Amino acid sequence: MTLDQDIKETENDTDTEAADTETAVETTDTDEAVETGDTAAPAAAPGWRQKLTRLWFPLALAAALIASAALAGWLYFAQYKGDQQTGEAASAAVLKAANDGTVALLSYAPDSLDRDFSAAKSHLTGDFLSYYTQFTDEIVAPAAKEKSVKTTAAVVRSAVAEIHPDSAVVLVFVNQATTSVENPNGSFSASAVKVGMNKIDGNWLIGSFDPV
Known part of the structure; x- marks a missing residue:
């Protein structure tokens, strides 16, 4: 070699x-490295999951509590609001508005027609207001002036037939006395009227007026 x-x-x-x-x-x-734990990256994942779990549970619980409180508040407010709009106070208000409006509609005198009709219109709304305006201008006013017709109405009894937050129906029993040149002693009539009420800008107004 x-x-x-x-x-x-x-x-x-x-x-x-x-x-x-x-x-x-x-x-x-x-x-x-394996024995001393130098390769610790894989083992760190469970720790982060535990931390995230501890973090998210309180947040989720707080969110659920807030949502429950908001829902309870909304339900209470909605129910309370609804009771206010259809309870005894609302019924009393709509009953008074129907009675006052009925008296205003059926009461007028030849020497105060403009004032009487204006007062009646303040109780009306919608299509019925338009109808009443045309009817009084074209028929009632000429007849009242020509024959000196005077009518006076009085509510005998009334009751709320149904009521909703923005509408109601009131049954009104009314007596009406009428005098004229042809009948100076006057005539008397009793009738029942179904009065439809609408709530406009917080005020109860007559939207329909139907004899029954």
Whole structure:
């Protein structure tokens, strides 16, 4: 064997030992890292999940409590508001408005027609207001002036038949006395009227007026 071959074999043996040594060192380092917990990244995930769980549970509970309180408040307000709009106070208000309006509609005198009709119109709304205006202008006013017709109405009894927040129906029993040039002693009549009421801007007004 030549000297060059001996040198090459010696170098190959040295390289092989060095490679084995590096492999052993890397294996040892990896084992030590596993034993000492240097590779802690995978184990950190459960901890974050626990922290997030502890964080989100109180937030979810608070949100649920707020939503429940808001719902309870809304239900209470809606029910209380509805009771106010259809309770005893509302019935009394709509009853008074129907009575006052009925008397105003059926009461007038030839020397105060404009004032009487204006007072009646203040109790009316919608299509019935338009109808009453046309009817009094074209029929009632000429007849009242020509024959000196005077009528006086009085409510005998009345009752709320139905009531809603913005509408109601009132049954009114009314007596009416009428005098004229042709009948100076007067005539008397009793009738019942179904009065439809509408709530406009907080005021109860007559929207329909139907004899029954």
